[in-house]
Amino acid sequence: MKIVFFGAGNMASAIFTGMIEKGTVKAEDIYITSKSNRVAAMEFKESLGVNVSYDDAELCKDADYIVLASKPQNFTDVAERIRPYLEKKTKLISVMAGIHIARIQEEAGMENAVARIMPNTNAMVQYSVNGIAFSDDFDNKDELIELMASFGKNVVVGEEGMDNITAATGSGPAFLYYIYEQYAKSLEELGFSKEDAEKLTRNLVIGTGKTLSERPESFEQLRTDITSKAGTTEAGLDTLSEFKLQEMISKTLGSARDRSKKLSER
Ligand SMILES: NC(=O)C1=CN([C@@H]2O[C@H](COP(=O)(O)OP(=O)(O)OC[C@H]3O[C@@H](n4cnc5c(N)ncnc54)[C@H](O)[C@@H]3O)[C@@H](O)[C@H]2O)C=CC1
Numbered sequence: 001m002k003i004v005f006f007g008a009g010n011m012a013s014a015i016f017t018g019m020i021e022k023g024t025v026k027a028e029d030i031y032i033t034s035k036s037n038r039v040a041a042m043e044f045k046e047s048l049g050v051n052v053s054y055d056d057a058e059l060c061k062d063a064d065y066i067v068l069a070s071k072p073q074n075f076t077d078v079a080e081r082i083r084p085y086l087e088k089k090t091k092l093i094s095v096m097a098g099i100h101i102a103r104i105q106e107e108a109g110m111e112n113a114v115a116r117i118m119p120n121t122n123a124m125v126q127y128s129v130n131g132i133a134f135s136d137d138f139d140n141k142d143e144l145i146e147l148m149a150s151f152g153k154n155v156v157v158g159e160e161g162m163d164n165i166t167a168a169t170g171s172g173p174a175f176l177y178y179i180y181e182q183y184a185k186s187l188e189e190l191g192f193s194k195e196d197a198e199k200l201t202r203n204l205v206i207g208t209g210k211t212l213s214e215r216p217e218s219f220e221q222l223r224t225d226i227t228s229k230a231g232t233t234e235a236g237l238d239t240l241s242e243f244k245l246q247e248m249i250s251k252t253l254g255s256a257r258d259r260s261k262k263l264s265e266r
């Protein structure tokens with residue numbers, strides 16, 4: 001197996017670190033190349049044992065998968081690096097938000113099989129949620145699905161579903177982090193030090209996440225379990241429900257989805 005990452009930034013490193021730490025792919029089977037962060041690439045070579053190369057012919061030779069992990073804006077440059085050496089058997093796996101399969105095939109020049117994937121940075125701790133959309137001619141889908149299961153839960157969607165997945169779970173962690181930031185700031189307002197506010201919020205979120213991973217009850221049931229009649233939670237929830245929280249979240253996701261659509265326009 002030879003997997004080549006064009007791009008060694010946040011997302012690529014979350015994926016290959018997840019794969020290696022889970023033991024699904026050997027570090028020696030992973031090749032990375034980048035443009036801007038060559039020092040970081042060398043650090044991954046030292047810490048994980050992956051191969052680093054800037055020789056495009058060597059990188060593309062006999063590759064099973066090439067992962068397109070640059071920003072969408074850099075895709076044309078990446079395609080120029082790959083096009084002269086791309087072999088027909090190589091499958092292209094795009095992490096890039098909003099770039100359609102048809103454009104990838106066109107710029108790669110050979111109509112290779114393509115899968116668009118939309119993981120999130122929780123791949124680093126093997127807890128990503130991965131949307132996957134395949135081109136019609138993509139064979140042995142199970143191999144890719146299995147590789148991706150090493151760093152998260154997979155949802156196979158049609159390509160038209162990718163904009164929604166990108167908003168919901170690709171960008172999703174950032175939306176949740178933003179809420180945790182506000183939570184920590186509010187704890188400071190209550191009188192906690194900055195350090196304690198961060199520590200309390202972090203552990204609240206970790207503990208809640210662990211509960212969710214172990215208990216099957218609905219969110220509503222878990223919330224109800226905490227809410228004593230005429231107690232503190234009820235008082236807080238009464239205030240919380242005065243705000244249009246769901247509307248805020250729907251609009252947030254809508255903007256992210258629309259940007260994903262926009263990225264696909266050339
Ligand atoms: N960060 C996230 O949470 C997620 C990001 N994505 C997608 O992943 C992609 C990468 O995002 P990040 O990792 O956050 O960006 P990043 O800025 O951390 O990494 C981009 C990488 O692309 C490399 N690159 C740029 N031009 C190149 C070229 N011509 N040849 C080879 N490498 C080149 C850069 O050197 C860098 O290593 C984006 O397309 C984004 O839409 C998808 C899901 C989640």
Ligand SMILES: O=C(O)[C@@H]1CCC=N1
Pocket residue numbers: 097166170171
């Ligand atoms: O912000 C972005 O465009 C990328 C896609 C999903 C998460 N990060």
